[in-house]
Each structure stands twice: as C-alpha cells, then as structure tokens.
Amino acid sequence: MERLPKIGLPILITVVVLIIILAKSAVTIDSGHAGVLYETLGDGVDSDAAPLGPGFHIIAPWNRVIDYETRQQEIPEKMSVLSSNGLDIKLDASVLYEPDYKNLGRLHNEKGQNYLNRVLQPAIRSAARSVVGRYTPEQLYSSKRDAIQEEIFEETKKIVEPQYIQLNDVLIRDVTLPPTIKEAIERKLKQEQESLEYEFRLVTAQKEAEKQRIEAQGKADANRILSASLTEKILQDKGIEATIKLSESPNSKVVIIGSGESGMPIILGNQ
Template sequence: MENKRTIIFAIIGVVGLFILIGLSSSIFYTIQAGEKGIIFKKFGGGLDKENVISQGFNFKAPWNTLFVYDVRENSIEESMDVLDKNGLSINVDVTLRFHPIYSRVGFLHENFGIGYVSNLVIPEVRSSVRQVMGRFTAEEIYSTKRAEVEGAIKEETAVSLGANNIEMKTLLIRSINLPEQIKLAIENKLTQEQEALAYQFRLEKEKSEAERKRIAAEGEAAANNIVNSSLTNQLLRMRGIEATLDLSKSPNTKVIIIGSGDDGLPIILGNN
C-alpha cells in the first residue's frame, strides 16, 4: 500500500514538473537592460499602470500578460512638406531623439500601445512643425527668423510629447528647402539689402569725416584768431630781439651790429 502511494505521489510530482516546465515561459521572465515591463492582470484589475517593472528576473501568474518596452533613447528622421503663412510649400527635414518617461510607461501603453512611435511621436512632430511654420513667411523661415522658428518647433514638440509621457531629448532641423525660384528671389533681395546697408554705411562714414574736418577747421580758425589778436608790434619786436641775442651767442657767428633795420631790430653781419 505504501509503495502504491509513493508511486502515485511520484507520478503527480512528475506531471507537476512537466506542467511547470511547460508553463515556465508564462510564469518566469527577465527584463533586460534598457527595458521596462508592465503587467495586464486578467483577473486582478486590468493593466497595472503604477507598477513599472525594472530589469531583472521576475515571475507572474501564467494568465497575466507581460508587455515589455524598450525605453532606451530612440531617434526618427522625418521629411515633410509644409505651408508657410502665405501658402507657399516648404520642405523640412527634422531629426528627433526621445524616450518614454520611465515611470509612465503604463500610461503610455494604455493610451497608445506598443506602436506609440507611429501613433504618437511622428504625428506630434509633424503637427508642431506645420503649426509653427504656418505662422511665418518663407523669407522669415529661410533667413531672418530661422532661429526663432527652430526654437518654437522644439518648444512646442517637447510640450506636446511630454503631455503624452514622452521625453524629448533634442530636435534637430537638418534642412529647410524652398522652391528654387523663391530661394533665388530671397537671396537676391538679401544681397540688395546688404548692398544698401553698405552704401548707407559709407555715406554715414563720409558725413562723419566731413563733420570732423569742419570742426577741426573751425578750431584752427579760432586758434589763429586768438594768436593774431594777441600779436602786437611791441611783442613782435621783443621776440625778435630775444631771437637775435640767442643767435649772437653762437660760437660760429661773428656779430657786428650796425644801427638798426627798418623794423627796429639790430643788423647782424659776418655770418659764416
């Protein structure tokens, strides 16, 4: 009787082992590095959004469903045709780098599912680019306000994705392409504006130089007036006498003074 009971337990154990092995893939699982997992509990309240499973070995009830998300930084490249403020078609190439917000993977799955990139990220990027560029003209986008356009696209994309549990790392606008004739027209206009600015600069420089010369001339004239008003015959005669005396002291000069000149100054003879 004991042997029979032992055999029955052994059979049950073997059967249980085979069942466990068969269900092992439904019970045991491993979350790899760069992944997050969430569980859908069929008999326990549905999707468990709050408990995000990190990397490592785990187990679950075989009737529950595991969803694994790659949360490493991802990137997409998009080329799209958009309309400017005046309805002109513009081609834009953008690159977006992003990843799911780790603690919100459950909410992301509930709203958009595994295909969130095509269901959420790409449409939001396209929408932001179209909305922003629709507020500017082609000329502004291509030249004068390009930095402002790029900044607005980045800001609005980050806000819209963040509201849907995606963190945007960066958005790069690789190129903005206009129809060739429009591009040439804008470049010609910019060239003419630069030439006009250069011409205006030259005019202003010439005006400044003319003003400088006028002020210098007025100063020189005022100085001459002051000097002329201070010169008298007595002062000139005194300065002449002083200069004559200094010259007479030169060792290379023989001084002979005979009378005086018409201007009242001594006459010096015998210079070597």
C-alpha cells in the same frame, strides 16, 4: 530494482514541469528598456505600478511583460506645410523623444505601444502647420529658422507631455521653398547686402570728410587766434629776448643795433 523507474519517473516529470514553469516565469529586460507587467488573471496593466527595470525578473507564468524602449529615440519627419501667404513649404525635421518612464503603465493603457503614430507624429505635424503659417517664406528661409524651431518644439511639448511622452528636442534640418520663390529671395538678399555695403562706404567717406573738415577748421582757428595775439609790441619783446640769449652764447657774433625790420638788431655769427 523494478521500483526505481516507477519512483524516478514522477520526479523527472516534476523537474521538467518546474523547468517549464521557471522558463515561463523568468524575464530578462535589456539595458535602455523597461517592462510593463500584464496580469492575465487580474485587471491587465496596473497604471500605478512601477515598471520593471533592466535585469532578471520572476513573474507568474500566466502573466506577461510588455517591453518598452526607454532611451532617447529619433524619428525623421518630412512635412508639407503652408506659409502665411499660402505657399507650399517643405520641412525636413528630426524629433527626439522618449516615453515618460514613471508613467509607462498609463502610457500603455491609454495609448499603447503604437503611441508614436497615435500621439507624437500627429502632434508634431499639427504644431508645424500652426507655427509655419505665421511666417513668410523669406522669414522661413533666413532669419526666423531658429525661432520657428523653438516654437514648434514648445507647441508639440504642450500636446504630448500630458500624454506621457517626454519631448527632448525638435531639429529643423532643412526648409525647401518653391524654386521661383527661393531665387527671388536670394536676389533680394543680395541686393540688400550690396545696398548695406554701399551705405557703409558712404557713411565712412562722410565721416572721413567730416574729420578732415574739423581738423582744417581747428588749424584755421588756431592760426587766427595766434595771429590776433601777436601784436607788434609782443614781436619786438620776443626779438629782444632772443637777441639777449644769442649775445650771451660763447660763439663769436656781430650785433648791429637797429638794423633789422622794425628796428630789431641783426646778429651775424662767424659760423
């Protein structure tokens, strides 16, 4: 009876130690995340090692796992940049990105968990300054916004992809110009629109006038050709043909030969 507590105590201690070790060794990674294994007694993070995916993992209790979110993430960026003529332009953009999953170990070793501030934000700001500096405020405000957005995306992508960051998209939500410049551009655009409408009406009127002129000329040409072809002899022949057809009809009529103009017969009917 006295020996049982002495035997049970070491077992209890062993169980408690095992539980503590197991608790230290068990790691659960959430969906949309991945883990980078840091080997405390080794060389830290192995750049070539595959990351730990979502789920339950057992590691050595002296090691630790560094968690990274691997889903697409968004950062809002409000930037102040200069146009080609030196005016201050404000861009409101969204950057969609995610870490390069296969190179998560390299990303951690070279950039660390703060890669957003160290790499991505400086890259997007540098690209925006470079691209916007090639355009005028009017182009930024109206026709070139989509092209500018695409150029910023491509230039940022060239910077961040070699540094193990996957850039998915850059969205320009708003372009803010100085109020006086914005008003001047809007007035100019309005005047251009009115000018285009006037030109359209003018061209339409010219086309309608040309159409009427062509139709009138066609009718005049047709009448001229017809008049030239209708000689006195042809008219007499046509009159004789008409007289013969009328005389052959069953209706009562009186034909007076040689009484009409040019000697054509006159036909008098009873109706």
